[in-house]
Amino acid sequence: AILLLRRKHKPRESSLPAAPPGPVGLPLIGNAFTFFGLLRHNPHRALARLAGTYGPIFSFRPGTTCAFVVLSSPAMAREALAEREAALAARFVPDSVRALGYGAGSMAFLPSSDPLWKQHRVTAGAFLTSSRGLTATRPVRNRHASRLAVRLRARSGRPVKVGEAVFGAANNVISNILFSEDVVDDDLAGVQGERPPPFERIVGVLFQEWAKPNVSDAFPFLAPLDLFGSRRRTSRNLAQLYELFHGLVDRRLASGENHGDMLDAVLLERHAKSQLTRSDIAKLFTDMFIGASETSNLTVEWATAHLLRHGDKMEKLRAEIAASLGSKDFVEEGDLGNLPYLHAVVKETLRLHPAVPVVTREVAADGVSLGGFPMATGTCILVNLWAIGRDPDVWPDQPEAFMPERFLGAGAALHFRGSDFAYRPFGAGRRMCPGLDFAARFVPLVLASMLHKIEWTLPEGMVPEDVDLSEHCTLVLKLAKPLIAVPVSTP
Numbered sequence: 001a002i003l004l005l006r007r008k009h010k011p012r013e014s015s016l017p018a019a020p021p022g023p024v025g026l027p028l029i030g031n032a033f034t035f036f037g038l039l040r041h042n043p044h045r046a047l048a049r050l051a052g053t054y055g056p057i058f059s060f061r062p063g064t065t066c067a068f069v070v071l072s073s074p075a076m077a078r079e080a081l082a083e084r085e086a087a088l089a090a091r092f093v094p095d096s097v098r099a100l101g102y103g104a105g106s107m108a109f110l111p112s113s114d115p116l117w118k119q120h121r122v123t124a125g126a127f128l129t130s131s132r133g134l135t136a137t138r139p140v141r142n143r144h145a146s147r148l149a150v151r152l153r154a155r156s157g158r159p160v161k162v163g164e165a166v167f168g169a170a171n172n173v174i175s176n177i178l179f180s181e182d183v184v185d186d187d188l189a190g191v192q193g194e195r196p197p198p199f200e201r202i203v204g205v206l207f208q209e210w211a212k213p214n215v216s217d218a219f220p221f222l223a224p225l226d227l228f229g230s231r232r233r234t235s236r237n238l239a240q241l242y243e244l245f246h247g248l249v250d251r252r253l254a255s256g257e258n259h260g261d262m263l264d265a266v267l268l269e270r271h272a273k274s275q276l277t278r279s280d281i282a283k284l285f286t287d288m289f290i291g292a293s294e295t296s297n298l299t300v301e302w303a304t305a306h307l308l309r310h311g312d313k314m315e316k317l318r319a320e321i322a323a324s325l326g327s328k329d330f331v332e333e334g335d336l337g338n339l340p341y342l343h344a345v346v347k348e349t350l351r352l353h354p355a356v357p358v359v360t361r362e363v364a365a366d367g368v369s370l371g372g373f374p375m376a377t378g379t380c381i382l383v384n385l386w387a388i389g390r391d392p393d394v395w396p397d398q399p400e401a402f403m404p405e406r407f408l409g410a411g412a413a414l415h416f417r418g419s420d421f422a423y424r425p426f427g428a429g430r431r432m433c434p435g436l437d438f439a440a441r442f443v444p445l446v447l448a449s450m451l452h453k454i455e456w457t458l459p460e461g462m463v464p465e466d467v468d469l470s471e472h473c474t475l476v477l478k479l480a481k482p483l484i485a486v487p488v489s490t491p
């Protein structure tokens with residue numbers, strides 16, 4: 001009887017794979033070398049290389065902490081972001097993100113089961129997703145896109161840092177939606193290689209700190225010592241943002257003015273049932289800037305870089321815009337419906353350079369499996385959108401090439417909310433980017449505004465092949481070297 005029982009149980013035990021494949025770890029320190037070495041520079045590429053060896057689901061353990069499981073195929077992305085999304089409701093919170101309580105009150109890091117997360121998503125949705133909010137904020141987007149065009153035309157013949165110029169427009173649009181004020185001086189005065197303006201510097205530091213492999217995350221028992229100083233630097237920079245936002249709240253309360261912006265909406269909530277604190281509001285606004293700051297503008301910068309390398313595509317796009325707008329001076333959101341090539345350029349840019357190349361989740365419930373492997377609670381899941389966007393099995397026609405044409409004709413059906421997980425640059429499920437509808441309007445609007453009645457050339461001595469497409473990934477995917485180009489105003 002005992003033998004029969006053992007035989008009955010044996011196949012079941014061996015049919016349960018213990019863990020996804022992955023690099024062999026060392027006793028005590030696990031795969032700390034992988035974590036600190038490979039993931040320091042362009043982690044999306046390092047993870048894609050490892051996926052080449054271990055497959056579309058692999059795991060490693062950065063130290064004494066939970067396992068990291070990396071997913072790199074549309075099927076695995078669908079499983080994590082759609083089919084199992086309720087169980088993967090949380091995000092991994094790096095130690096530095098816990099500085100000044102940010103992680104514990106941030107929409108981007110709270111588990112989606114938390115009431116505050118839900119409340120923040122509703123507030124953001126009212127301005128960024130609902131058709132009422134999108135219609136109400138349309139004049140702000142139009143105004144800042146035209147303002148950028150005016151300033152670029154005024155700099156005709158002189159080089160500008162493209163990303164920095166768009167950063168100003170993107171952040172001022174968001175700040176005007178949030179609290180009806182500009183946060184960036186966007187007169188393009190500082191484009192000649194000087195230090196970045198303060199707001200850009202703060203956001204840059206935060207991204208840098210949150211993306212850097214940190215000993216506190218690999219060995220949580222060392223976290224109180226903050227050996228790499230990451231939490232300290234995050235605190236310093238977050239404090240500057242909080243100070244700005246606290247001041248805004250105080251001034252608005254003192255003035256009693258009503259602008260119909262997000263600040264008014266949250267102050268109204270504050271007095272109603274929700275009891276949002278001043279600190280909750282500061283964290284929500286930080287989320288908005290963190291989300292918006294280096295995403296829309298980077299996408300425009302990458303698109304411009306590719307168009308400068310491919311003069312024929314630049315001309316095709318300018319011709320489409322000119323034919324559609326005629327003698328109109330500035331592009332408006334209402335014009336975007338007639339510009340299919342413009343949308344194809346934006347989609348192709350986000351395929352090659354998803355602004356957030358690796359999306360994270362944390363397993364929040366027991367009994368979950370991915371790819372047939374059981375996942376322990378607390379496992380950190382990394383979905384490599386960048387790798388999926390360049391996978392030759394998924395994109396057989398020259399996956400590394402910039403070919404907006406792939407999004408025309410039958411390819412036009414591929415869109416940001418589509419059911420095809422080969423293309424999800426804004427993520428998916430309940431945590432999908434709340435800025436999607438905003439960005440899907442603003443990015444093409446800004447790009448078209450920069451190309452309408454403006455020709456772009458390269459600084460003297462440069463040829464298209466010199467445009468450097470090297471990447472530098474913090475939490476977001478930046479150009480390693482800021483793109484510098486020369487706008488030339490045309491009639």
Ligand code: HEM
Binds near residue numbers: 128429435436
């Ligand atoms: C080209 C533009 C953008 C891209 C490609 C992008 C991409 C993403 C991605 C991939 C995620 C993770 C989604 C997931 O986990 O499934 C995300 C999250 C987020 N994004 Fe965006 N984003 C963009 C613009 C924006 C804008 C304009 C805002 C705000 C105004 C924003 C705010 C956020 C926030 C707050 C989150 C965290 C949401 C949560 O965890 O609940 N993003 N974004």
